Amino acid sequence: MSTRHEDPIILDDIQPRDLDRGARAELKPLTKENADWVARHLVAASLALETDPHLAHRHALAAARRAGRIAVVRETLGITAYATGDFGLAVREFRTFRRISGRNDQIALLVDSERGIQRPDRALETGRAVDRSTLSREVQVALAIALSGARLDLGQTVLALSELEIPQLDPDRAFSYSPDLFRAYAEVLTELGRTSEASTWLERAERAEEALESKADDVVVIVEIGDDGVGGVGGVDSVGGDGGDGGVGGDGGVGGDGGVEGVEGVSGGDVEGDAVSGGEDGGSADAKRAKSELSVGSRRQTDRASRQDLGTIRHGDGNSGDVSDADGALRAARHGDKLLGGASVAGTPLSGVDAVFADLDGVVYAGARAIPDAVESLRKVAVRMPVGYITNNASRSDSTVAAHLRELGLDVAPEHVVTSPQAAMRLLAEHVAAPARVLVVGGEGIVTELERLGYVIVRSATEQPDAVVQGFAPEVGWRDLAEAAFALRSDEASGRPEIPWIVTNMDWTIPVAGGIAPGNGTLVSAVHTAAERMPLVAGKPETPIFVEACSRFGVRSPLMIGDRLDTDILGAHRAGLVSALVLTGIDGAKQVLSADAASRPRYILGTLAELHETYPVATVAADATVTVGQARVRVEGRRVVIINSGHNKLDLLRAGCRAIWDSSVNIHSMDVPEELYR
Numbered sequence: 001m002s003t004r005h006e007d008p009i010i011l012d013d014i015q016p017r018d019l020d021r022g023a024r025a026e027l028k029p030l031t032k033e034n035a036d037w038v039a040r041h042l043v044a045a046s047l048a049l050e051t052d053p054h055l056a057h058r059h060a061l062a063a064a065r066r067a068g069r070i071a072v073v074r075e076t077l078g079i080t081a082y083a084t085g086d087f088g089l090a091v092r093e094f095r096t097f098r099r100i101s102g103r104n105d106q107i108a109l110l111v112d113s114e115r116g117i118q119r120p121d122r123a124l125e126t127g128r129a130v131d132r133s134t135l136s137r138e139v140q141v142a143l144a145i146a147l148s149g150a151r152l153d154l155g156q157t158v159l160a161l162s163e164l165e166i167p168q169l170d171p172d173r174a175f176s177y178s179p180d181l182f183r184a185y186a187e188v189l190t191e192l193g194r195t196s197e198a199s200t201w202l203e204r205a206e207r208a209e210e211a212l213e214s215k216a217d218d219v220v221v222i223v224e225i226g227d228d229g230v231g232g233v234g235g236v237d238s239v240g241g242d243g244g245d246g247g248v249g250g251d252g253g254v255g256g257d258g259g260v261e262g263v264e265g266v267s268g269g270d271v272e273g274d275a276v277s278g279g280e281d282g283g284s285a286d287a288k289r290a291k292s293e294l295s296v297g298s299r300r301q302t303d304r305a306s307r308q309d310l311g312t313i314r315h316g317d318g319n320s321g322d323v324s325d326a327d328g329a330l331r332a333a334r335h336g337d338k339l340l341g342g343a344s345v346a347g348t349p350l351s352g353v354d355a356v357f358a359d360l361d362g363v364v365y366a367g368a369r370a371i372p373d374a375v376e377s378l379r380k381v382a383v384r385m386p387v388g389y390i391t392n393n394a395s396r397s398d399s400t401v402a403a404h405l406r407e408l409g410l411d412v413a414p415e416h417v418v419t420s421p422q423a424a425m426r427l428l429a430e431h432v433a434a435p436a437r438v439l440v441v442g443g444e445g446i447v448t449e450l451e452r453l454g455y456v457i458v459r460s461a462t463e464q465p466d467a468v469v470q471g472f473a474p475e476v477g478w479r480d481l482a483e484a485a486f487a488l489r490s491d492e493a494s495g496r497p498e499i500p501w502i503v504t505n506m507d508w509t510i511p512v513a514g515g516i517a518p519g520n521g522t523l524v525s526a527v528h529t530a531a532e533r534m535p536l537v538a539g540k541p542e543t544p545i546f547v548e549a550c551s552r553f554g555v556r557s558p559l560m561i562g563d564r565l566d567t568d569i570l571g572a573h574r575a576g577l578v579s580a581l582v583l584t585g586i587d588g589a590k591q592v593l594s595a596d597a598a599s600r601p602r603y604i605l606g607t608l609a610e611l612h613e614t615y616p617v618a619t620v621a622a623d624a625t626v627t628v629g630q631a632r633v634r635v636e637g638r639r640v641v642i643i644n645s646g647h648n649k650l651d652l653l654r655a656g657c658r659a660i661w662d663s664s665v666n667i668h669s670m671d672v673p674e675e676l677y678r
């Protein structure tokens with residue numbers, strides 16, 4: 001075997017047999033000479049990884065040049081690329097490894113590498129697409145840490161914490177993965193200002209580490225570290241099983257919402273997005289923090305990469321002693337039925353999802369009537385997982401909404417309804433604590449929530465409110481808007497500090513029986529003009545409402561279903577949730593084809609019945625032809641070409657979306673055949 005000049009030198013005492021048997025078996029398709037040569041480079045890479053990652057990387061590159069089709073080689077190259085900070089290459093190699101092997105062993109490093117190239121959204125999406133029950137406990141933990149890091153990147157600190165609240169977060173017992181998990185948990189607690197809990201978990205991490213070090217080196221050991229009297233901190237209990245049940249009894253026939261006829265949900269209109277969303281402190285601080293978190297997270301992962309690599313290459317994964325040399329049997333023994341996993345395998349939109357969040361208007365009902373298939377389908381979902389109803393409508397309380405939904409035939413309790421006033425309460429609590437005085441511009445929806453939490457409601461600026469909360473109600477009048485403006489206007493003469501202004505949502509219009517009417521955004525805008533300030537927004541597409549919902553149900557990977565790209569889908573995207581657009585409401589084919597990157601749903605559904613059907617996988621050929629079912633679409637320059645319409649209009653739309661979204665051409669300069677959106 002001739003050595004190329006760029007190949008690093010291998011020391012003589014490194015022998016092919018030093019490679020783990022499982023990995024050696026993977027090299028069987030190679031000639032004996034080549035296999036031995038590749039094996040030695042893999043061992044050298046493994047040995048050098050901790051002390052000299054760049055040298056390790058050169059060894060991995062050398063192996064990959066001669067054995068590019070072998071999974072363990074691509075896996076090793078991914079790990080060394082990761083260790084040297086070349087995250088772009090790491091992403092490519094880990095994806096290739098997964099494609100060749102069908103295995104998700106490196107999912108955590110893949111997710112973390114996506115973070116490394118500033119794609120936290122993609123990181124979340126990648127991590128959530130995996131069925132975690134098929135992963136080993138160690139990989140589950142590593143994945144949770146990586147996902148938590150991605151949440152931090154996005155400024156979603158509360159969700160970052162809940163990503164780590166997995167069964168392995170057990171304060172009483174230590175496994176090899178415990179110190180990392182405990183430390184990550186402490187880090188997020190610190191971020192949330194819960195410093196005493198943070199130091200408790202840091203102590204646990206240290207104790208676990210000491211205990212583990214005194215035991216055998218690489219094996220998983222169980223060490224009792226409990227008995228410190230602080231057990232149970234951290235909400236592990238909430239992970240167990242009672243995170244909402246969705247299928248609560250309850251019956252129809254409850255007196256309805258007669259008083260709000262004609263105001264069927266605040267929707268409609270454009271949402272001004274960033275212009276309003278940032279609030280007065282803007283997003284730059286978040287961005288900065290996200291950046292620093294990113295590097296911290298990546299460093300943390302790099303440490304783990306080193307250990308993981310040694311595991312993969314030198315010692316196998318603990319089962320290597322049992323495996324047969326036959327390649328197929330080897331895989332089966334090491335990975336059980338996981339071979340059937342893998343990201344490209346089709347599932348339903350409910351696959352890998354732990355809850356469903358549904359918007360109301362345009363999704364569950366239109367006006368007074370239920371939308372076809374919606375009720376039946378959501379009842380079916382509720383048997384399997386919690387269903388939450390997420391509404392920007394601030395004029396109705398959760399029990400009024402629940403009563404309406406029960407009339408339509410859904411088993412819904414008030415706690416299954418998450419309203420923008422409730423999200424506003426979460427925001428409010430971050431600024432002022434009950435029993436502070438709150439000036440309300442709005443109706444029942446807000447007043448109910450404030451009273452529930454013990455705030456004192458005032459209606460005039462002269463009552464010295466500590467905050468203003470504003471949401472839509474038909475009875476809001478000029479006097480209310482004026483009082484809010486008086487209270488919000490900072491008064492330098494009196495030395496009174498500026499008080500927080502929290503609004504439920506920024507929907508500009510609201511469809512009512514008589515037509516389109518001004519919505520909350522319009523009324524907020526009136527106050528803004530007088531007070532010369534910007535509000536903090538709680539509802540969709542801002543994230544507080546999603547954070548409230550996730551924490552209420554104790555879930556991490558919900559599917560958000562909506563009919564509007566600019567609120568439901570954009571909001572889900574910002575909150576890091578998977579989303580589905582259902583074409584029964586406001587937005588249709590034309591809008592979704594031209595959606596910008598932040599407003600593109602993962603799924604496009606005709607009706608909610610499709611939640612229970614296999615979602616077709618889109619495949620992309622080398623010439624960029626996208627195939628979904630029988631539909632085939634390709635972008636050629638500025639033309640979108642339908643190669644085959646197929647017989648399913650939805651598949652054609654899905655293929656069209658994928659082709660257009662993947663192309664670098666702006667939709668507005670494209671020639672799009674009408675058939676795609678007719």
Ligand SMILES: [Mg+2]
Pocket residue numbers: 267359360361362363562563564585
């Ligand atoms: Mg809607």
